[in-house]
Amino acid sequence: MRPEVLFPLFAPVRTLPGVGPRMGEKFAKIAGERVLDVLWLKPAGYVDRRLKTALVEVPEGSVATLKLHVLSHQPSPPRSRAPYRILCSDETGVVELVYFGGHNDYLAKLLPEGALRIVSGRIERHDGRLQMAHPDYVVAPDQANQIPEIEPVYPLTEGLTNKAVSKAARGALVVAPDLTEWQDTAWVSKQHWPSWWEALNAIHAPPRVDEQASERARRRLAYDEVLANQLALMLIRTRMKKVAGRVLQGDGVLRARLKDALPFDLTRAQIRTGREIADDLKSGHRMLRLVQGDVGAGKTLVALEAMLLAVEAGAQAALMAPTELLARQHFATIAPLAERIGIRSEVLTGREKGRLRTAILDDLRAGKIHILIGTHALFTEDVGFDDLALAVVDEQHKFGVSQRLSLSGKGGRPAHVLVMTATPIPRTLALTAYGDMEVSKLDEKPPGRQDITTRAVPLGRLEEVEQAVARAIGQGDRVYWVCPLIEQNEKLDVAAAESRYRELEKRFGIDRVALAHGKMKQSERDAAMARFRSGAASVLVATTVIEVGVDVPEATVMIVEHAERFGLAQLHQLRGRVGRGARPSSCLLLYQDDPPLGDAAKARLKIMRETNDGFIIAEEDLRLRGPGEVLGTRQSGMPEMHFADLFRDADLLSVANDDARLVISRDTELTTPRGEALRRLLYLFERDEAVRYLRSG
Numbered sequence: 001m002r003p004e005v006l007f008p009l010f011a012p013v014r015t016l017p018g019v020g021p022r023m024g025e026k027f028a029k030i031a032g033e034r035v036l037d038v039l040w041l042k043p044a045g046y047v048d049r050r051l052k053t054a055l056v057e058v059p060e061g062s063v064a065t066l067k068l069h070v071l072s073h074q075p076s077p078p079r080s081r082a083p084y085r086i087l088c089s090d091e092t093g094v095v096e097l098v099y100f101g102g103h104n105d106y107l108a109k110l111l112p113e114g115a116l117r118i119v120s121g122r123i124e125r126h127d128g129r130l131q132m133a134h135p136d137y138v139v140a141p142d143q144a145n146q147i148p149e150i151e152p153v154y155p156l157t158e159g160l161t162n163k164a165v166s167k168a169a170r171g172a173l174v175v176a177p178d179l180t181e182w183q184d185t186a187w188v189s190k191q192h193w194p195s196w197w198e199a200l201n202a203i204h205a206p207p208r209v210d211e212q213a214s215e216r217a218r219r220r221l222a223y224d225e226v227l228a229n230q231l232a233l234m235l236i237r238t239r240m241k242k243v244a245g246r247v248l249q250g251d252g253v254l255r256a257r258l259k260d261a262l263p264f265d266l267t268r269a270q271i272r273t274g275r276e277i278a279d280d281l282k283s284g285h286r287m288l289r290l291v292q293g294d295v296g297a298g299k300t301l302v303a304l305e306a307m308l309l310a311v312e313a314g315a316q317a318a319l320m321a322p323t324e325l326l327a328r329q330h331f332a333t334i335a336p337l338a339e340r341i342g343i344r345s346e347v348l349t350g351r352e353k354g355r356l357r358t359a360i361l362d363d364l365r366a367g368k369i370h371i372l373i374g375t376h377a378l379f380t381e382d383v384g385f386d387d388l389a390l391a392v393v394d395e396q397h398k399f400g401v402s403q404r405l406s407l408s409g410k411g412g413r414p415a416h417v418l419v420m421t422a423t424p425i426p427r428t429l430a431l432t433a434y435g436d437m438e439v440s441k442l443d444e445k446p447p448g449r450q451d452i453t454t455r456a457v458p459l460g461r462l463e464e465v466e467q468a469v470a471r472a473i474g475q476g477d478r479v480y481w482v483c484p485l486i487e488q489n490e491k492l493d494v495a496a497a498e499s500r501y502r503e504l505e506k507r508f509g510i511d512r513v514a515l516a517h518g519k520m521k522q523s524e525r526d527a528a529m530a531r532f533r534s535g536a537a538s539v540l541v542a543t544t545v546i547e548v549g550v551d552v553p554e555a556t557v558m559i560v561e562h563a564e565r566f567g568l569a570q571l572h573q574l575r576g577r578v579g580r581g582a583r584p585s586s587c588l589l590l591y592q593d594d595p596p597l598g599d600a601a602k603a604r605l606k607i608m609r610e611t612n613d614g615f616i617i618a619e620e621d622l623r624l625r626g627p628g629e630v631l632g633t634r635q636s637g638m639p640e641m642h643f644a645d646l647f648r649d650a651d652l653l654s655v656a657n658d659d660a661r662l663v664i665s666r667d668t669e670l671t672t673p674r675g676e677a678l679r680r681l682l683y684l685f686e687r688d689e690a691v692r693y694l695r696s697g
């Protein structure tokens with residue numbers, strides 16, 4: 001239960017001074033509905049309102065505070081829309097204060113002719129004249145201290161002024177309790193960090209301009225966030241490890257048959273990962289393991305081996321893919337192997353309907369199906385197993401902690417969970433999003449793989465590219481040709497898959513080219529894929545439907561049209577479709593160079609040319625785009641960070657990881673004084689579910 005001391009923070013924003021129900025809705029838009037959300041609103045920047053000495057030194061467009069002589073008033077004529085103007089000056093220049101719809105009496109009193117006034121606002125040039133429209137502050141020189149030296153600038157929404165947000169934030173500071181320090185005090189003082197309460201004050205009501213102080217405050221609050229995150233994940237993980245999991249021990253017979261059925265040996269990384277999984281499965285605790293492996297590292301077999309182990313132990317296993325296409329691809333790989341091994345596998349997606357569906361569901365419940373392959377819908381729909389012991393989740397970033405936990409519910413007894421990600425995740429993100437899981441790394445590709453040569457080519461050289469394609473298919477190679485959009489959109493000058501398809505068909509012959517895109521009927525798409533897979537067609541023109549999972553080892557050329565429009569992870573995934581066989585492969589990134597490429601697009605193409613290593617690409621992606629973009633926040637299980645920037649503050653994340661580990665090893669139930677304070681931290685960040693795992697939570 002949330003401790004009482006935190007109640008004021010979780011009260012509605014309405015309870016703050018100056019915030020009514022209408023404004024409460026505005027706050028909900030930019031921050032959230034509670035007092036706490038206002039405190040977590042990170043200012044986009046600060047305005048320096050210290051007195052400037054001379055008007056000439058103020059850059060146009062910036063906010064300045066100046067001491068001005070009021071020269072003359074020029075009220076707007078009656079019934080006119082013209083503004084009220086007040087001419088002012090200092091020794092270096094003249095500026096007009098401009099008020100629209102101002103009250104004459106009020107302005108005459110506020111800025112009497114001949115008087116000196118301290119005026120603060122934004123200076124701009126209009127019609128050749130310097131102006132300040134509606135100054136933020138106008139005070140007599142002896143009242144100068146009424147103008148804050150520095151003011152936070154908040155993200156705003158229609159109908160919400162910076163002043164109103166600032167006032168609410170100050171109100172929130174008043175009700176914010178000065179909570180007992182939850183950080184290690186030696187660490188905090190070594191970093192010269194303020195306390196939580198002081199840090200919030202430094203952010204929302206800084207007494208003076210002090211960039212170092214506000215950065216220290218931000219880092220302090222950032223560390224609170226990442227520590228809460230790490231601690232919560234670790235508590236969950238510790239708890240998970242204690243959750244009884246059924247002991248799965250197989251006799252190895254099915255796995256031995258798998259090895260016999262394969263034309264190659266497993267890689268060392270596959271063997272190691274398989275052993276880690278087998279150890280988890282017989283440990284007596286529930287497995288929650290992440291397998292990270294670059295495209296083409298061979299995750300499917302790792303999954304199959306684990307599932308066979310479950311079947312050897314007399315239970316069932318499920319494999320879930322994010323798309324139907326991928327589910328079918330997995331099924332196409334696994335079904336023939338399963339048949340040779342002598343077990344039954346089935347696929348179940350939205351396409352299995354009527355009698356067929358009923359039959360599959362019946363057999364599943366009767367335990368006649370050993371391995372079921374489907375989409376993630378398997379978990380949301382009412383699919384009943386006889387005895388599900390292992391769930392494998394493939395290619396999934398968008399699968400949060402809570403969803404992973406909910407997997408336990410299916411079929412009464414908690415199933416072991418194996419998650420596989422294709423796009424490697426930088427360590428920092430892995431810690432944050434998957435800190436509750438054990439991690440296996442498939443850091444080795446099957447032998448004989450050729451590196452892929454990557455080149456960037458301007459679209460103007462399309463003719464040469466097509467000649468190269470002609471040569472490649474002349475030698476029996478197969479070529480992917482990826483286009484970004486489906487239908488011709490002249491305005492955006494998009495090379496559409498359909499028109500490219502027709503064009504290439506003309507060039508290479510009607511039956512040599514296949515087309516697959518997301519708007520086609522499933523059956524047509526499957527047929528196109530099948531033609532390409534069998535070699536009947538040599539070129540597959542496709543949209544990004546082929547991004548994940550498609551496996552045609554004979555394909556050796558990947559062409560991506562308008563590569564500048566794709567993200568790094570996407571390009572890496574696409575490129576991973578080739579280089580799967582023994583023949584050397586290449587990837588051509590066609591880009592539009594008119595207008596010239598932006599910096600980010602240039603950087604992406606450069607990285608793609610320089611490396612094939614998914615882990616490096618993932619780090620670069622994080623650097624270029626930031627963590628929110630890389631993982632997506634909410635759905636991914638990535639906590640939303642207010643002050644922490646997982647790239648800039650990556651150092652804090654590793655410290656927090658160590659810190660959390662140490663805390664839990666010494667104070668497992670968080671009962672020491674620091675432990676008690678840390679519980680409050682968890683509640684503050686609404687990690688209530690983690691606290692619940694404590695004995696007296």
Ligand code: ADP
Pocket residue numbers: 264265266267270293294295296297298299300301422446447549551553580
């Ligand atoms: P991932 O899912 O990790 O991207 P896949 O599981 O689709 O990769 O495997 C890619 C290709 O590599 C498949 O054609 C698969 O048969 C092959 N493969 C997997 N393991 C090995 C291995 N140990 N040796 C040779 N080829 C392998």
Ligand code: MG
Pocket residue numbers: 299300422549
């Ligand atoms: Mg895969």
